[in-house]
Amino acid sequence: MTHSEANIFSPAERELIRREFGQRFGTFPSLAEGIFLRRWRTGPQAGQAKIPKVVAGLIERGLVALSPEPVSILGTRAFFTPAGVAALRVLLQDRRAMDPARYGHLRRELGLDPIETGHAA
Template identity: 45%
Template sequence: MLTAAERDLLRRKLCVRFGSPPRLVDGLHLRVWRTGPLAGQPKVPAALHGMVERGLMTITAGSTRMARAHFTEAGLTALRWLAARRRDLDPAQFAHVHQELGLAVAPAEPPGHPGV
């Protein structure tokens, strides 16, 4: 469903930064060209461009300084596929993504301590 470059891009964009996990509903932040012939247009990485072409994501420009890439329904299905593969989206590191997708995993109990 997703290429290695696309999986890597999603891991980088969805990881927790500065203590705040990104929300899927907010989309993925994209940089914008400041000068030149493409000024004001989003800088779209090659991996994201492929996802847009396949209908997994759409790009919206909020202003000349900000753009975001949002998941389509097909994109959310691909993200669920990625989250189901533990080695691609670790449930501990990407718990916020699993929770938003409705795939929240129950926390593991310490050995010898049955649930109350």
């Protein structure tokens, strides 16, 4: 893996990924759940997704796409595109960027590590 391949995501984008897909309340979020985005409640953008700069950059580069359907009245989700999943796979192989112990669930979801069966053979 070259240095440029490992730096597909900016530091702010890596931090967003760590925060969104880190363990919460004892559970590990799945990539299939996407990135939660709040919605504007009032004003000229009422009902539209609030898109942070970091997510806007991912959308512009084609790594993330907005869901066409709202999750709830509070928000919607952004999902990784096939190009985004490929970039995420490269990122997860960099052990310094994404700790395998903390983000092993993502590594397993992307097929980088074997899935644990939960019992010894």
